[in-house]
Amino acid sequence: xxxxxxxxxxxxxxxxxxxxxxxxxxxxxxxxxxxxxxxxxxxxxxxxxxx
Numbered sequence: 810x811x812x813x814x815x816x817x818x819x820x821x822x823x824x825x826x827x828x829x830x831x832x833x834x835x836x837x838x839x840x841x842x843x844x845x846x847x848x849x850x851x852x853x854x855x856x857x858x859x860x
Contacts, residue, residue, distance in 0.1 A: 826833040
């Protein structure tokens with residue numbers, strides 16, 4: 810079941826990128842921005858612990 814969901818997700822990503830490249834690009838940009846914000850917050854936390 811887990812393998813089926815994984816390959817279904819991969820197929821959806823390929824379909825989404827092929828037929829909606831602008832939407833896919835925006836989705837990946839927002840995911841990247843969210844990850845960067847998370848790591849920035851973690852870095853700020855670690856910095857505040859060290860000072």
